[in-house]
Amino acid sequence: MLEVVWLIPAFPLLGFLFILLFGRRLGEPAAGFVAAAAVFASFMVTVGVFFDLLSIDEHHRSHVVTLFQWVPVSSLQIDMALLADPLSVTMALFVTGIGFLIHLFAIGYMHGDPKFSKFFLYLNLFVLSMLMLVLGENLLVTFLGWEGVGACSYFLISFWHTRDSASTAGKKAFVTNRIGDWGVMLAMFLGFQAVGSVSYGVLNSAAESGSLASSTATGIALLLFVGAVGKSAQFPLYLWLPDAMEGPTPVSALIHAATMVTAGVFLMTRMNPMLAAAADWAPTIVAWVGALTALFAATIAVAQSDIKKVLAYSTVSQLGYMFLAVGTGAFVAAIFHMVTHAFFKALMFLGSGSVIHGMHHEQDMRRMGALRKVMPITAGTFIIGWLAIAGVPPFAGFWSKDEILLFTLARSPVLYVIGLVTAILTAYYMTRQVIMVFFGEAKWESQAEDNGAHGDFKPHESPPIMLFPLVVLSVLSVFGGIIQLPSFGIIPKGLRHRLEDWLHPVVAPGEAVISGTSAYDAKVWLALLAIGCAVVGIALGVLVYGRRKLRAIEPAILADGWRYDRSVSAFMGGPGRKMFDAIAWFDAKIVDGAVNGVATAVRSTSGSVRRIQTGNVRSYAGVIGIGVVLILVWFVVLRGVT
Amino acid sequence: MTPTTTWYLVLAALLFGVGVVGLMIRRNPLVMFMCIELMLNAVNLSFVAFAQAFTDISGQTAVFFVMVVAAAEVVVGLGIIIAILRRRPGTTIDDLAELKG
Numbered sequence: 001m002l003e004v005v006w007l008i009p010a011f012p013l014l015g016f017l018f019i020l021l022f023g024r025r026l027g028e029p030a031a032g033f034v035a036a037a038a039v040f041a042s043f044m045v046t047v048g049v050f051f052d053l054l055s056i057d058e059h060h061r062s063h064v065v066t067l068f069q070w071v072p073v074s075s076l077q078i079d080m081a082l083l084a085d086p087l088s089v090t091m092a093l094f095v096t097g098i099g100f101l102i103h104l105f106a107i108g109y110m111h112g113d114p115k116f117s118k119f120f121l122y123l124n125l126f127v128l129s130m131l132m133l134v135l136g137e138n139l140l141v142t143f144l145g146w147e148g149v150g151a152c153s154y155f156l157i158s159f160w161h162t163r164d165s166a167s168t169a170g171k172k173a174f175v176t177n178r179i180g181d182w183g184v185m186l187a188m189f190l191g192f193q194a195v196g197s198v199s200y201g202v203l204n205s206a207a208e209s210g211s212l213a214s215s216t217a218t219g220i221a222l223l224l225f226v227g228a229v230g231k232s233a234q235f236p237l238y239l240w241l242p243d244a245m246e247g248p249t250p251v252s253a254l255i256h257a258a259t260m261v262t263a264g265v266f267l268m269t270r271m272n273p274m275l276a277a278a279a280d281w282a283p284t285i286v287a288w289v290g291a292l293t294a295l296f297a298a299t300i301a302v303a304q305s306d307i308k309k310v311l312a313y314s315t316v317s318q319l320g321y322m323f324l325a326v327g328t329g330a331f332v333a334a335i336f337h338m339v340t341h342a343f344f345k346a347l348m349f350l351g352s353g354s355v356i357h358g359m360h361h362e363q364d365m366r367r368m369g370a371l372r373k374v375m376p377i378t379a380g381t382f383i384i385g386w387l388a389i390a391g392v393p394p395f396a397g398f399w400s401k402d403e404i405l406l407f408t409l410a411r412s413p414v415l416y417v418i419g420l421v422t423a424i425l426t427a428y429y430m431t432r433q434v435i436m437v438f439f440g441e442a443k444w445e446s447q448a449e450d451n452g453a454h455g456d457f458k459p460h461e462s463p464p465i466m467l468f469p470l471v472v473l474s475v476l477s478v479f480g481g482i483i484q485l486p487s488f489g490i491i492p493k494g495l496r497h498r499l500e501d502w503l504h505p506v507v508a509p510g511e512a513v514i515s516g517t518s519a520y521d522a523k524v525w526l527a528l529l530a531i532g533c534a535v536v537g538i539a540l541g542v543l544v545y546g547r548r549k550l551r552a553i554e555p556a557i558l559a560d561g562w563r564y565d566r567s568v569s570a571f572m573g574g575p576g577r578k579m580f581d582a583i584a585w586f587d588a589k590i591v592d593g594a595v596n597g598v599a600t601a602v603r604s605t606s607g608s609v610r611r612i613q614t615g616n617v618r619s620y621a622g623v624i625g626i627g628v629v630l631i632l633v634w635f636v637v638l639r640g641v642t
Numbered sequence: 643m644t645p646t647t648t649w650y651l652v653l654a655a656l657l658f659g660v661g662v663v664g665l666m667i668r669r670n671p672l673v674m675f676m677c678i679e680l681m682l683n684a685v686n687l688s689f690v691a692f693a694q695a696f697t698d699i700s701g702q703t704a705v706f707f708v709m710v711v712a713a714a715e716v717v718v719g720l721g722i723i724i725a726i727l728r729r730r731p732g733t734t735i736d737d738l739a740e741l742k743g
Binding site: 613614615625 | 662665666667669674735736738739740742
């Protein structure tokens, strides 16, 4: 199967082309099923490749399939090549697997939409781009996918482009991502300048062998991190992700929770030897940006009233955890959390989609409540997602978050405390959401008269095609932790650290070794502490929103996201605008002025010179004659030629 | 009284002078064209005279080149002049001033 790894992106490409040509004729729901089938086929190939890799000896689990020469320009030789190794196959597995489930969900969710087939066109194009991103053998192929997912993200955020807010949000995402793309491009140029190649194998082995100057490695690692900050919505570029919720909910689940936003973490993991070869302060920056983003976004999430905004800020916060892991050298934990997060966050986004669908496109949580009675399956699966993200064992999120916190403590106690506080906040705001949506009193009953549109307003449970993905994802959210269980006494040896053994060939150069540290020795106590934090968070949430024993603290500044978005807008509208105007003036007057000045000078000179061209042939002949005489005089008299 | 090199050179200078003066004072394009030919051949004559005087073949070689170039020039130049005269009979060279600056 290894040789046909190209089939993995080929199926979504075929699906894309097919829907492009026949999408409108296929209509609903056939177009959706074609798209889902394409992704499922690619999932099956990925599973085949996975088992093939598994059967090979650990040190040879890296297979490059070169499709064709892409850029053959003297010393710049770039192939369109795919790389099948443990990391890329892990990514491809959950991209196609979760992608398939979300395609199924979307068939139900997008029911009745006039642009039904176009939606699946974009979804398949997205899956294709994402697979190119993770399977690429060099930075350029990855960058192709990187730009592809960015474009699809833009298309899908603005999918309902007649809504002003949706088209604005799409543009915002696109523009913000350009900053990150700039970083990736510069990293690519720097890498090529240093080693003459953009292939991961060449770059990473140069970093590993130490032949790369430490300053170059630092530059490449930090520029890639700039790209990751843009794509994975970290501070200060996270702004676009909450706005991206304007897109249809399956898009939020697939692109803005499970797959695309994790591309930054993937890239940092792929280039982990570079980060290891970089100066010591480079990973520290990554860790701090991650930790602060995690805390910052979690504080905003506690005061949001839009069901999807809570999940969006929660995603930013969880991505912060992943970067915290990357910065502390816990690459396995980062990938582990990426996978479990993809399970439970996709589950919760789809759950919220199911709620929005059932509530006739109402997204305000203050108008929900008691929905568990009318939507039992959605509620049940959402609660599983809640327990998973809150960090309650044995759900998936607990194991991955605990591993990140363990590595963090080994690195820095301050970061560990930030991580724990974030964990409490996470449990708190997710409890708040679950109670506001599914428990308490039903606030939608009074609403029927309010909006008047629906005479008998009653939320309803979603159709089976939407519930099936929820059930599958909830099973994964319960048992997902099994891929990387820690070495606690009660866990059988064969089940421990499966993911770590699998990823070992890829992450070995950058992975921090913490066995022997005091943090590692206390790991069971740390796990208990993490459980304690989760319980405290949940208990606080129940006291405030369930029992109403405590008053809710939802200051306006938090609901407004610490006014960060607003200040950026104010800056860009005020002083920033003036600065750009000044730059535009400089461009128009000085840069263009220089060019135009040359042209003006030439024109005025030629204007006076052209008078010589009289049109009188005899005067020309006379000038030539005089010229000849003068030259002769010069030769004979001045040079003295006889 | 045998002709010396000087005689040939004087003749060449006279022919050249006739050509120059003709070019300057006539306005008929065809006549001006003939004046140019006259100048070219005056130079040819001096070339040959010098070649004879210095017993050096390169003077005669140069003449061949001049004749070839002159032939090519006649083809193009005469073609243009005939075409112009056919369209506008009686055109003088001063009427052809479209490219005047």
